[in-house]
Amino acid sequence: MSLKRRDFLKIAGGISLSLPLYNCALDKLSDSTQQNSWLSGIESWIPTVCQACPGGCGIFVRVVDDRAVKIEGNPIHPLNRGRVCPRGQAGLQVLYSPERIKSPMKKVGRRDSRKWEIINWEEAINAVSSRLLELRNSEKSHTIAFMGQNSSHTTEDLITRFLKVYGTPNYIKLDDWTTLKKAYHLTQGIHDLLALDLENSKYVLSFGADFLTNWPTSMENQRIYGEKRSKRNIKIVQAEPRFSLCASRADKWIPINPGTEGLLAIGIASVIVKEKLYNERYLDRFALQFEDWIDDRGIKQKGFKSAILGEVRLDHISDVTGVPLRTIIEVAKEFSSTQPAVAVADYNLSFQTKGLFSVLAIHSLNALIGNIDSPGGLLRQRRAPLGDMPPVKLDKRAERGMSQPRIDGVSGNELTSHTDGIEKFCENILNKDPYEINCLFLSNNSLNLSSPISKKVKEALKNIPFIVSFSSFLDDANSFADIILPDSSFFEKWQESQVSPMSKIPIVGICQPAVKPLYQSKPFDDVILTLAKKMGSPISQNFPWSSFKELLLDRLKGLFEAKRGSVFTSPPEEEQLRLLEERGWWVPQHASSEAFMKGLLEKGGWQDPSYHFNERSYIYQTPSRKFEFFSLLKTQEIHPEFSGDENEYPFILYLYDLPFNSDFNGVNMPWHQETIGFRFNLGWHTWVEINPETAKKLNIQDKELVWVESPYGKIKVIVKIFSGIIPHVVSIPLGKEEDVPGQKNARKIIDPLVLIGETHDVQTGVLSRQSTRVKIYKSGRSGNK
Amino acid sequence: MTRWGMVIDLDRCTGCQACVVACKAENNVPFSTPELEVRNRVISWMSVLTIVEGEFPEIKERFLPRPCMHCENPPCVKVCPVGATYLNPEGIVAQVYTRCIGCRYCTNNCPYTLKYFNYFKPQWPKEMKNYLNPDVSRRQVGVVEKCTFCHHRLQKAKEKARVEKRKLREEDYIPACVQTCPTNALTFGDLDNPRSNVSRLAKSSRAFRLLEELGTEPKVYYLTEGEWHG
Incomplete structure (x- = not known):
């Protein structure tokens, strides 16, 4: 039998293609840096929840030899049914980002400098707890504030509990959806989303x-x-x-x-x-x-x-x-x-x-x-029945602190209500009205300083003598921090993740660590527990749990006791369960709470597919x-208002969020950054969209670099001629950054938010992004170079 | 005989980019940089083409996800002087990186422009090398790469089936892009199996293939959106 050269090559090819399976033998020939030794190749799939956005989709993380290498969807999670969005797919780039803060740090030198020294956890916790105790002992517990975005329920409850026991009403929660909640409250009396x-x-x-x-x-x-x-x-x-x-x-x-x-x-x-x-x-x-x-x-x-x-x-x-x-x-x-x-x-x-x-x-x-x-x-979703935490015991100091008004002017000192806008908060801090703030906690990703009021925010931050940040990345906000306690990413910690109330059925996903915390980072919730313990009685008495995992598993037992829903199951079984439950039946799947918890962790979570209509007092x-x-x-006078003179600034600026990028935190995901501009064939560079008619009038070509100028600022961006925008409007995407991980010098941020003025919603006080006029003129350069 | 193929329902596609990112994550494709973008050297095995039709306000946009077409009659294979790219018996147009001499004949001969040449050494920051998929080899500078239908997944599925002493089932093997698609626009399977979803959809009256007139016989089928006929 004769073997032709081409056939031989084909066979050789077949072999070499299958070789990568045997632990990258070829790779070793081509590049010896990938691994220093042969991999044992032990592979596991960890069921957990994606927290790249507040969605809470079920995922499996493929872990090979302690390295997380791929994310796939959990097929029985009722929200995403095995599918993952582009942001979720890029999640591992956050875990392994070279820009993560690797250990606790303490500011050295001037407050506005960006110089820190590395400290160990004990030192960091001591510094924070002694400062907190000092304030508390001098009856100033209400002068600390915690600022955070929406996070998981148990985390929020933990923060609330901590602040309550410590004695401050200042839990500053920022949420983009407050206007909608307000509208539902005004019409239906509910503090919820539908x-x-x-x-x-x-x-x-x-x-x-x-x-x-x-x-x-x-x-x-x-x-x-x-x-x-x-x-x-x-x-x-x-x-x-x-x-x-x-x-x-x-x-x-x-x-x-x-x-x-x-x-x-x-x-x-x-x-x-x-x-x-x-x-x-x-x-x-x-x-x-x-x-x-x-x-x-x-x-x-x-x-x-x-x-x-x-x-x-x-x-x-x-x-x-x-x-x-x-x-x-x-x-x-x-x-x-x-x-x-x-x-x-x-x-x-x-x-x-x-x-x-x-x-x-x-x-x-x-x-x-x-x-x-x-x-x-x-x-309106029926909430998941998580178990309650034991009631808090407040001492006199905490009660006195809690009775103070909130610094952000939100009425009532319940820790659960959201803040309308960060602006009022900053003004009150600057005016020390009704009191000064002596210490501020910033949760991970809580504050975006690229807004027109950023000046005011920066001023306010400068006025706070002690700032503790939990951010895992260095940004403008935590450059003011005195101490940084880097939070772990969601791949490294225990967490519970309920889906948003915008899903009609309640789902609780269990987030469990896929890899050990990298570097010296520690999960935020565990740090709060440690801090509480460190501060001693009476605060520590309210935190009997040895770790956040213990607290979490404790609360999850509530799902078993509620006699509702089931752990994730196949869609046909889920449908069966729905039919039964809507007719008033419920069949237990697990004999004991232990078996239930085991199932919960294996399948990834709990859901209740039933929906009961006509519960009037719940809806209205x-x-x-x-x-x-x-x-x-x-409501009176319903025409929109714009800042900027119409003759000088002929176009209305429309700032919008790119797909899967509603909270601007896609910055550390280069895959996400390079693909979200695909409709305009642009990856890294940001752009301004102009109607062809407008472009013709201004004599501007596609891909030309232009200045966009408003009464408040100007930026230079690439023009995209786009028929999908009204002629007298120009639009610019938000959250686009030319920030390449590992290339610090390449960092180039064009922030369209500098263009907008201080115009607000007249009723809610939320800053308006769509009410500024701009003009556009040529910069004399082409965008290609 | 098995003949792997894909059907993409354009009616369902929302252009969300999940397939694009999933592919990069699965196949160790490095992220691009602003410099690479300017020089048009970005590698993306799967990409979504945007087609804009009409004028304001009657504008329409169509999205076309494009993996390698895995032609039955692949023009790229014909010009490869070293057999680095070839049609394997299961219909996958495969690529052997260590064979490739970087002549780029195949990139030029691919009518779909879906082959990518490594003009530069692929780079990852040190920490990010941790997420590299150990099942897929990294490419060197100077070789051509492209979508393999996540061929390594087929290898693994076959091994698993062998260990479990059973035949390979169609659902054992699914490329990363198909697995992640949020709207289920992508379907993958054996075109020669008359009972498979993919072969049924490929025979639908809505089905068409890109540049069919060239006779390349792609194994990636599209289902038309609305009244559109590609």
């Missing part, structure tokens, strides 16, 4: 909501989108100034002037009211102030119906929003006749001068067609137990 039942919906009217990409439930929405698109039984209409990724997946994009989303909703409502397309039965039973009503003083007041009929002029709305009359009428008819339909808004609308009004107006559409707490509409918690139109009726 879930979109996309699965059963036939028509989604989205007002700039990035529900496929930037919601905590995006992975669920993507899956349902795929299924429904395939069967062609959903229509999505997206109204927003820019043709976003969601708009490109919608059936219809309605370009609308920035800040007028609420007006469009009012226009649609007026058509529905005029043509009597509303759901009379629902409004009768569940709504207040739709018809004219008599107030406490016996005076007749106009209801929503007469207000709309009397005051709304559709042609005027069409002019202001830029949406043709015909489109408004068409959408209103489609929306009210296709059942079930739902109108959705998201945090994007918070960033305008009339944000709360917009969200209220959009939510009123849902009331008009009566799809609150109905299939295919907006639902207003005094009337009805949907109230009142707050919408009170």
Whole structure:
């Protein structure tokens, strides 16, 4: 038998392709740096939860010889069903980022310097606890504040407990979704977000909501989108100034002037009211102030119906929003006749001068067609029954501290309420009103200093004598820190992760360490426990747990005792369980609490697939137990405002979040950074989107470098000519950084937030990102070089 | 005989980039840098092409994920002087990095431009070498690389089946991009198995292949979106 050369090469090729399986033998030939010795190749898959965003998708981490090498989805996690988003896929780049802070550090020299010396944990904990004790003993416990973003429930409860026992009401929680929560509170009396039942919906009217990409439930929405698109039984209409990724997946994009989303909703409502397309039965039973009503003083007041009929002029709305009359009428008819339909808004609308009004107006559409707490509409999740922590015992000092007003001006000193805006907090610190802040704790990723009020924030931070940061990366905010206690990433610690209330069913994912904490980092929760212990009685008495894991497993037992739901199981079994539970049955799967806990850790978590409709007191918690139109009726003057002179600055600036990048923390994920600009064929560089018509007028070419200037600042960016933006609007993405890990000198940040002025939502005080005017002019350079 | 192939449903694709990043993570493709981007030297085995149609406000955007087409009649194989790229018996167009002499004939002959040449030495910061997949070899400077349908996963699946003394099942082997796709737009399997999802979808009236007229016979099929016919 003769062997031809080509055949021989093929065989050789086959061998060499299969060789990598045997531990990179070829690699050793080509590059000896990969591994110093042969790998034993022991592989394990650790079920845990992704926390690259607040979503909480179930994942498996593939660990080979103590190295985490790949992330795959957990197929039985009900949120993502085995799928992972691009951000989650890039998660390991955060774990192994060369830029992580490797050990506790103490500031040396001036406070605004960026010089630290490495200290050990004992020293660090001593420094913090002695400072805390000193303040507490001199009756100044209320002068410490903790600042953090939304994190897992148990972590938040732990922080709350710590602050309560210590004696301060100042838990400053920042959340982009507060405007939406506020709107639901005003109309339905609930302090919560509602879930979109996309699965059963036939028509989604989205007002700039990035529900496929930037919601905590995006992975669920993507899956349902795929299924429904395939069967062609959903229509999505997206109204927003820019043709976003969601708009490109919608059936219809309605370009609308920035800040007028609420007006469009009012226009649609007026058509529905005029043509009597509303759901009379629902409004009768569940709504207040739709018809004219008599107030406490016996005076007749106009209801929503007469207000709309009397005051709304559709042609005027069409002019202001830029949406043709015909489109408004068409959408209103489609929306009210296709059942079930739902109108959705998201945090994007918070960033305008009339944000709360917009969200209220959009939510009123849902009331008009009566799809609150109905299939295919907006639902309210029943929370997972985590076990309670033992009650706290407060001493007199703690009670005195807790009775002080909050520094951020939020009324009531409950530690659970969110902060409206960081601005008030900073002003109060600077004015020492009502007292000074002596110590600030910054949780991981809590503060983004790239905003127009950053000056004020920086001033405030300078005024605080002692700042402790838990950040695992150096950024502008923690450059003010006196002590840094680096937190571990979610691959290295125990955590519980409940899905956001925007998912209709409660899910608790268990995050367990895939690898040991790298370097000298320590999980935040364990550090808080250590700190509490170090401070001795009476604080330490309230923290009997030896580790956070112990506390967590203790609370998870509550899931077993609640006799609801089950550990993750296959979709058919889940459906079976749902049917049973909705009919009042429940079958225990595990004989003992130990067996339950074992199952929980193996499968990755717990879920309860059932949903019970018509629990009126859970959905409507207003005094009337009805949907109230009142707050919408009170709103006056609903036109958006812009800062900057229209003649000098002809364009409205529209800043937006890129897909899967709603909190700007994708900076340490180069894979994520290089791919999110794919629609414009741009990876690392940031850009400004300009309508072709505008570009022609300004004589600007695609990919040219231009200056974008507002009354507050200017930046130089690349032009992308894009038909998906309104001619008098220009848009710039947020959270794009040319920051290459391992190349410190390459760090180049173009921050579009320097362009915006101090304009706020008139009702909520949230800073507006969409109300500044800009001008654009050539820089005389091409963007290619 | 098994013939591995993929079907991509353009109706479902949201252009989210999960497949792109999953591929880089699985196959030890280093992240790009601003310099590489400017020089057009970024390597991305899977990439999503954006097609913009129409003018404001009637604009439409379509996304087209593009892995290697794994042609039945691959133009890249025909020009390789050293047999570094070849069609294996299961239909995968394979690449042997140590054979490659870097002549780039194949990159030039691929009508889909889906072969990538390592102009520079692939670089990772020291810490990031920890996440490298031990099943996939890193490439040297001067060789061509491309999507392998995560061939190493097939090898592993076969070994596992052998240990468990059973036949390889179709679901044992799935590339990283298909596994992660949030909308289930990608389907993978044996095109020769009439009962497989992938062969059923490939026969659908919506199915088409890229540049079919060239006779390359790609094993990556697309399902049209709406009224679009590629």
